[in-house]
Amino acid sequence: MKQLKILVIEDEKLIRWSLQKHLTSKGYTVFTAESGEEGIKIFEENHPEVVFVDNKLPNMQGLDVILRLKSIDDEAVIVFMTAYGSIETAVSAMKAGATEYINKPFAFEEIEVILENIKSKISIIKEIQLLRRQQKDIVTFDHIIGETSVFKQIIQLSKKISRTKTTTILLLGESGTGKDMFAHAIHNDSTRNEKPFVTINCSSLPETLLESELFGHEKGAFTDAKQLKKGLFEIADGGTVFLDEIGEINQATQIKLLGVLENRVVRRLGGSANIPVDIRIIAATNRDLKKAVDEKLFREDLYYRLKVFQITLPPLRERAKDIPILAEYFIKHYNHQFQKNINGVGDSVRSLLMNYNWPGNIRELRNVIERAVILESMNTLQAESLPGEIVLPGEHERTASAESKPNEEVDIPRSLPYNMQIPMQGISLYEIEKQLIKNALEQTGYNQTLTAKLLGISRDTLRYKAKKYKL
Ligand SMILES: Nc1ncnc2c1ncn2[C@@H]1O[C@H](COP(=O)(O)OP(=O)(O)OP(=O)(O)O)[C@@H](O)[C@H]1O
Ligand SMILES: [Mg+2]
Structure with missing residues (x-):
């Protein structure tokens, strides 16, 4: 441990001087004060680890100085010095928060024993703090x-x-x-x-x-x-x-x-x-x-x-290759937490995850995986366990932005014709969305602002989707 900083508050010049000389020779950094007021000021400025406080000081009693120091720093380590060997005063000092007391006149050996005690106390406190920190989930x-x-x-x-x-x-x-x-x-x-x-x-x-x-x-x-x-x-x-x-x-x-x-x-x-x-x-x-x-x-x-x-830190969509890696990582984590045994994600879920925009980034991915792990009854995560916005990204975003930013200038239909027949071989929403965006872009002469307006989505979303569909 590095040597302590010590403050001596003592009005008797000889004691102050000899303590300073002795402690300095032992390698401590020593500050001295002739009065309680001066001591408090030095304490505030220099944060010594240990303070020696004399009982009889010119204006303030030693006890009051202790109380004041404790109010400044609850963890201040104080050694109370009393000339009279009075047990009552020593007891009051300990009650006020002194850690140790010493009777005057004292031998330097006594001071050293006290400082050794204090040092081991301080190092125990530090160890406890360290242990506490280690017990917490430390992020590295x-x-x-x-x-x-x-x-x-x-x-x-x-x-x-x-x-x-x-x-x-x-x-x-x-x-x-x-x-x-x-x-x-x-x-x-x-x-x-x-x-x-x-x-x-x-x-x-x-x-x-x-x-x-x-x-x-x-x-x-x-x-x-x-x-x-x-x-x-x-x-x-x-x-x-x-x-x-x-x-x-x-x-x-x-x-x-x-x-x-x-x-x-x-x-x-x-x-x-x-x-x-x-x-x-x-x-x-x-x-x-x-x-x-x-x-x-x-x-x-x-x-x-x-x-x-x-x-x-890049948004998750800009490091899409990490999406499946993070997904696997969170699956393992939640397997453990919920006592499940899910092996990972299949190809279709992987591409759904990779194609989604992830506005909430990794936190959102973690939450999605947590929910999916809880819901999943198969060995691998299925699309059914994912929230709608990931399975049908286009639908969700269009609805959300159309609701939040109503388009007042252009009266555009908010849905495809309800009576539209779905062909028997099924339909690809991706294809439809891609086609729709392509049409809108062509219609506006590739004016992004206008296209976004036409589709009821933000320009950012449009840019993202245009990039995704390589338009
Ligand atoms: N690279 C990563 N690897 C694993 N988990 C991560 C990673 N980045 C983020 N997370 C997870 O995502 C959660 C959210 O991350 P974090 O709280 O650090 O984000 P943030 O940028 O501080 O967000 P906010 O701006 O909302 O405060 C974390 O609790 C953690 O579970
Ligand atoms: Mg944060």
């Missing part, structure tokens, strides 16, 4: 599935960057493409992995709450601030902060965040001390952040600070 790069070369390159690059110490990372990608997973895997693959990974969804809290979550607040900073509260940046010291949906933060918070990135210090709301923090920030969004910058909704300087290293 091993859990991230993908064989397409683009995706493999992204993983390689992410691994490389995870091991550099503080690089800020911006994760972009549609919903369900794996931004959360990457953020966790990067943290767990980094040298920070024994320190906290804290995550906050910037869109889930009102602005003022978000600020106090991130930066913390001093007691009394605002009406509801009854207690001092550390912010997430402080809590994550040494670790990683994952700012999800970064595109949603307001201008004031953007400025503060820029300050953290530039100076690596935070200031609590209502506070004046700059508290140094050693954190990696991973920000994520499914919004087009560049566009938000162009529209002056997002600060340009912050954008460039965040995108020191940018990872754009």
